[in-house]
Amino acid sequence: MPELFPTGLMRKEFDILIKCSKxxxxxxxxELTDKTDLYFDKIKSAHKENPMVNVNLACAIVSSIHAIHxxxxxxxxxxxxxxxxxxxxxxxxxxxxxxxxxxTGFDDDAAVLNACLKLADRADLCIDPEDYDEC
Numbered sequence: 713m714p715e716l717f718p719t720g721l722m723r724k725e726f727d728i729l730i731k732c733s734k735x736x737x738x739x740x741x742x743e744l745t746d747k748t749d750l751y752f753d754k755i756k757s758a759h760k761e762n763p764m765v766n767v768n769l770a771c772a773i774v775s776s777i778h779a780i781h782x783x784x785x786x787x788x789x790x791x792x793x794x795x796x797x798x799x800x801x802x803x804x805x806x807x808x809x810x811x812x813x814x815x816t817g818f819d820d821d822a823a824v825l826n827a828c829l830k831l832a833d834r835a836d837l838c839i840d841p842e843d844y845d846e847c
Contacts, residue, residue, distance in 0.1 A: 718794060718827035725801075725824055732804060733797025741792075744799040745781045748774055751803040766817035769844035773802055773818060773825055776837040783834070791832035798828035 721729065736744060752774045759767040780787065780795055787795060802821045819841045826838040 718824075719830045720823060721827045722823075725820055725827075728804075729794070729797050729801055729824055729828075732800035733793050736796035736800035737793065739796070739800075741781055741784050741796065741799075744796055744803075745777060747803050748777050748799055764817075766844060769818045769822060769839075769841055772839045772844055773821055776825055776829065776839060777802065779837050780829070780832065780834065787832045787834070791828070794828045794831050798824050 718726065718729070739747075752770060755765060755767055755770045759765040777799055780799075784792075801824045802818075822839055822841045826835075829835055829837045
């Protein structure tokens with residue numbers, strides 16, 4: 713059976729999302745959202761030290777994650793593992809692209825977020841990273 717590639721994801725991001733979905737399966741959506749908030753605190757601290765850290769794009773991603781959390785009961789069952797993996801992808805600290813050092817940062821996270829939101833029938837929460845280029 714061929715692998716399902718979420719809309720718009722390249723192979724690298726898809727492979728990481730698969731790994732993150734497996735890692736996130738042991739956590740509830742509440743625990744993952746709490747981890748998101750803790751990770752966002754680190755992003756804000758990093759932004760204070762280096763204004764190049766794109767805290768605005770990270771904030772948009774966190775807002776979409778909170779909206780998914782609030783609407784969890786209505787997310788299709790087949791999309792829930794992808795959404796949990798997407799959250800784990802965002803809070804993954806061993807990210808090769810090292811978002812903290814990138815002037816745009818979190819673009820890969822936004823691509824994964826948008827793909828998972830489409831699978832969850834919540835395309836209304838998708839974000840355009842270009843809207844957040846200014847830090």
